[in-house]
Amino acid sequence: MRRAVFSVIVILAVGGLGAFYLFSDRAASPTAEQGPDAPPRLVFYTSFGATTPQIPFWGAVKAGWPGGAGLETRLWKDLDDLRGVIMAGRGDIWLGHSEGLAQAALRGAPVCFLAVTGWRKFYFLSADPAAVDLASLATLSQAQNSPLMVTPPDSPAMAILDDVAARGGPRFVTAPHAPRQLALLALRGQARHILAPEPLVSLLLTKAPGLRVVASLEDEHAKLTGGPARLPIAGLAMHGELARRRPELARQLLAAMERVAADLADDPAAGLALLPPEVAGELGPDVLRLSLSRDMIMTRPTAQVRQEVLAYLRLVMSPADRQRLDQLPEGFWGPPAP
Structure with missing residues (x-):
């Protein structure tokens, strides 16, 4: 470790x-x-x-x-x-x-x-096996009082996530983190639910084996807009x-x-x-x-x-x-x- x-x-x-x-x-x-x-x-x-x-x-x-x-x-x-x-x-x-x-x-x-x-670019990660899609990830995040950790703090993913919620998709309580801070928390098992960009996503998947990809932000947005993913x-x-x-x-x-x-x-x-x-x-x-x-x-x-x-x-x-x-x-x- x-x-x-x-x-x-x-x-x-x-x-x-x-x-x-x-x-x-x-x-x-x-x-x-x-x-x-x-x-x-x-x-x-x-x-x-x-x-x-x-x-x-x-x-x-x-x-x-x-x-x-x-x-x-x-x-x-x-x-x-x-x-x-x-x-x-x-x-x-x-x-x-x-x-x-x-x-x-x-x-x-x-x-x-x-x-x-x-x-x-943006992917949802979780260390919880029960998170099988975005809806279950949001439910778990709320039930566990474990906010979705988003990196970088000024990521455009925040605005896209807000639009997903405005269109009827799941809502999250978010906690912005600097990439280095979030990576260290993930490696220590202290980050359960994450929204991060590639290639940081792949780096975390190789260094923190408990994490896995749950969904793509672009895919989830496209489901609600009817546009391309x-x-x-x-x-x-x-x-x-x-x-x-x-x-x-x-x-x-x-x-x-x-x-x-x-x-x-x-x-x-x-x-x-x-x-x-x-x-x-x-x-x-x-x-x-x-x-x-x-x-x-x-x-x-x-x-x-x-x-x-x-x-x-x-x-x-x-x-x-x-x-x-x-x-x-x-x-x-x-x-x-x-």
Whole structure:
């Protein structure tokens, strides 16, 4: 047990602030002494904890994008950090949550939301064998006075869970937790009912054997809405000025990511070979393969799923931001048409 706890602490620590600086320095070193005649270099901000949404991007890179330009990778440590990076105009390409990209754009940041690449993420876990579906999980949680532990604290899953309840689904008393805190509680057997994102879900399943998956939040929401069992949770955005000056670069990236996603649709685990070791981090291939077995690799240009994205943003954003969604600039929805 001590080894398992230590392993999770190390993984979560590397996935946080430590990874941000470690990966930035490592990625920057090959181009640290760029001179005036050096080729252009694009900066990609991404996350250690997001695997599936960036697989199409790395497949595009492996296929030759962005041509003669170099690529430097940096990690953001949390959503607040990502918002700060985008608002400051740092970087050229960002992997992020859809609502974070929209929030930044509404506040004047130059965001061109190229494609949605993250569609399924949140799962209910329980250590109680009697929890066989969402309804029984809610009943047990209430009877045991054991709240549903949700991570991360600012997760969009909270808004989706509220919508499930508003549509007649089960209601939960929730207790937000930081990922590291929740993981330690789970390993000690002190977290009975959990709502968490992948790949943390798969990590917990391998380190805390008493836990098991009860249901998918996206599946439960779809049962009540009648829509597809997916939500446009995350994707790739490009600096708006770069998309305006080099629209062909954006369109080439979109086309390449769509090809990669189509090739991997029936075999998501094959996408693991596309992830750089630093992005895969310390999770290991077994955890990532387990995570991908519950995920879907799909790339859709944001312009093509605009209404789906807007419906999701109305669900997860603050009331003030929802009222301003019609103020999102047209450039937010993709590069200019050829």
